[in-house]
Structures are given as structure tokens and as C-alpha cells.
Amino acid sequence: MLPTVAFFGWLALPFALFASIIALMLGTIYLLKDSVHSNQSLSNNPEEPYLRSYAKRLGLDKLNKSEEDVEKFYKFAGPDFDWPPEFDIQARKLVISYITKPAPWFVKGEGEELATNTLAYHRFLKFNELDSSKGSHVLIMNGQIKHYGGEISEDEYDRLLGQHPGMFYAPVKEQPPIITRRSSAIDDVNRKEWQVSAYAIYHVQ
Numbered sequence: 001m002l003p004t005v006a007f008f009g010w011l012a013l014p015f016a017l018f019a020s021i022i023a024l025m026l027g028t029i030y031l032l033k034d035s036v037h038s039n040q041s042l043s044n045n046p047e048e049p050y051l052r053s054y055a056k057r058l059g060l061d062k063l064n065k066s067e068e069d070v071e072k073f074y075k076f077a078g079p080d081f082d083w084p085p086e087f088d089i090q091a092r093k094l095v096i097s098y099i100t101k102p103a104p105w106f107v108k109g110e111g112e113e114l115a116t117n118t119l120a121y122h123r124f125l126k127f128n129e130l131d132s133s134k135g136s137h138v139l140i141m142n143g144q145i146k147h148y149g150g151e152i153s154e155d156e157y158d159r160l161l162g163q164h165p166g167m168f169y170a171p172v173k174e175q176p177p178i179i180t181r182r183s184s185a186i187d188d189v190n191r192k193e194w195q196v197s198a199y200a201i202y203h204v205q
Contacts (some may be wrong), residue, residue: 014107050079058083063093069100076112084122095119106165113166116143130172140168148172 005130055070058145065073083092095115097164102111120143124130130138133150141164152160152169160169 021173052139054079059089059092060096063089065096065100067097072100078116084119084126086122086126110165113142114168117166118167120144121170132172136172137169138172140170142165 051070051074054074055065058073060070060073073096087095095118098111098115098118106114117140120140121138122142124138124145130145131148135150137149137151139146139149139160146167149169157169162166
């Protein structure tokens with residue numbers, strides 16, 4: 001009986017050894033994945049020196065932005081982002097707010113789209129990339145020139161905004177006050193009207 005047991009014991013040994021090797025390999029893979037995940041989380045941690053430097057370079061520290069806000073803006077704008085020189089503190093606060101604290105009536109992604117188009121518009125102005133021969137106004141979507149047109153009414157603007165949340169429609173040459181966001185009327189809740197708030201971001205010639 002004992003020789004038989006010993007025989008089957010020797011047969012089971014290779015299988016046990018194989019199972020141990022598989023377990024070791026799986027454990028190593030898990031540790032590697034966990035290490036990569038930890039490094040990725042660390043790279044996005046606002047406590048990291050390069051993100052603190054990033055916040056300081058863009059003046060986010062002067063705006064009293066939280067660590068979470070800095071991280072959100074970093075993920076949106078990327079490490080090489082810099083403000084257009086004509087953006088004063090108010091213009092910067094406005095763009096940042098589109099990313100970190102979008103208005104409650106914005107649809108999903110509207111804040112990022114509006115920030116992208118705001119920055120694109122001023123980049124187009126800076127590098128003289130807007131063609132006034134094609135129209136007095138330009139529609140910008142996803143950071144790109146969609147098409148040119150003329151001056152439109154407030155109703156037409158609202159309809160266009162409803163179709164393309166976060167779009168940007170502005171004069172090609174002028175220094176306009178840019179209508180960018182709406183707030184609900186406080187004095188007449190029952191009527192549920194919308195008031196238009198204009199924020200002026202001027203291009204410095």
C-alpha cells in the first residue's frame with residue numbers, strides 16, 4: 001500500500017510545482033499592474049512638485065484654487081498650456097470655472113467645449129487666422145473654425161447654442177463682449193426665464 005501512495009505522491013509533485021509557478025507569475029503581474037496604477041495616480045496628484053509648479057506658473061495659486069481644481073484643469077489643458085497674454089485675471093477665472101465648476105444648467109461636456117472654443121478664438125485672433133472676407137462672424141466648435149456668417153439675433157444665438165452646447169460665435173475683427181453663459185432669473189422663479197450674462201474678454205491688439 002505504501003509504495004502505491006508514494007507512487008501517486010511523486011506523480012502529483014510536478015502538478016503542484018506547476019501550480020506554484022502559475023501562482024507566482026500571477027502575483028508578479030498583479031504587483032506590476034498595481035505599481036503602474038500607483039505611479040499613474042501619483043503623476044496626477046496635485047501634491048506633486050511639478051503640479052504645484054504648474055499651478056504657480058498659471059497663477060492658479062493666486063486664484064485660491066483647490067488641489068482638486070488644479071488637477072481638473074491640468075487634465076484638461078495639459079502640461080504645456082499657457083495663458084494667452086491678453087487674458088487678465090477675470091478671463092482666466094472664467095475659463096477655469098468652465099472646467100472646475102461648470103454651471104448647473106450646462107449639459108455634460110459643455111464646460112470643456114466652451115473653454116476649448118474660448119481659448120481657440122483668442123488663438124485665431126492672435127495669429128490672424130480669421131478671414132473677414134468670408135463673413136463678419138465665425139462659429140467655432142471643438143476648437144476649430146466651423147463656418148463664417150453674419151450678425152445674428154439673440155434668439156438665433158440661443159437656438160445655435162441649444163444645437164451645439166459650448167459653441168462659440170463671435171466677430172472676426174472686433175473686440176467683443178462674449179456672451180458665454182446664462183443664469184436662471186432669481187426674481188421670477190415661476191416664469192423660469194433665463195437671463196444672459198455677458199463677460200468681456202478683450203483681445204489686445
